Amino acid sequence: MDSNVIQQMLKHEKHKGDMMLQKIFTEDYLNGVRKKKVGQSTRNYVKGSHPVIISPEIFDKMQEEMLNKARLLRTADGNQISGGNRYSS
Structure with a gap:
């Protein structure tokens, strides 16, 4: 399996x-253009809608760890340094 597939899972x-x-929402009904919602209207979050595969505590820790790893930068010699928020202006 590709690492991107596992990361998305x-x-x-x-x-x-x-x-x-x-x-997502349908922007143009005639052409069937669908786009991700980014503030256009509200989305609904349903807790406990189906049986869990991984406990919420472990899932939340995993999300936090993935965020921390995304903020790490590699130097030319291979060392890791904290880059803070990579997407700040």
Whole structure:
């Protein structure tokens, strides 16, 4: 399996038994153009919608660890340093 596929699986809230509804919307009904919602309207988060695969505590710790690793930068000699928020202006 590709590492990107596994990473996407680890980010999905369904593994802890929750579900995010209405993630996308149809922008143009005639052409069928669908887009991700980014503030256009509210999304609904349903807790405990189905049986859990991984406990919510472990899932939340995993999300925190993935965020911490995303903030690490590598120097030219291979050492890791904290880069803070990589996406700040």
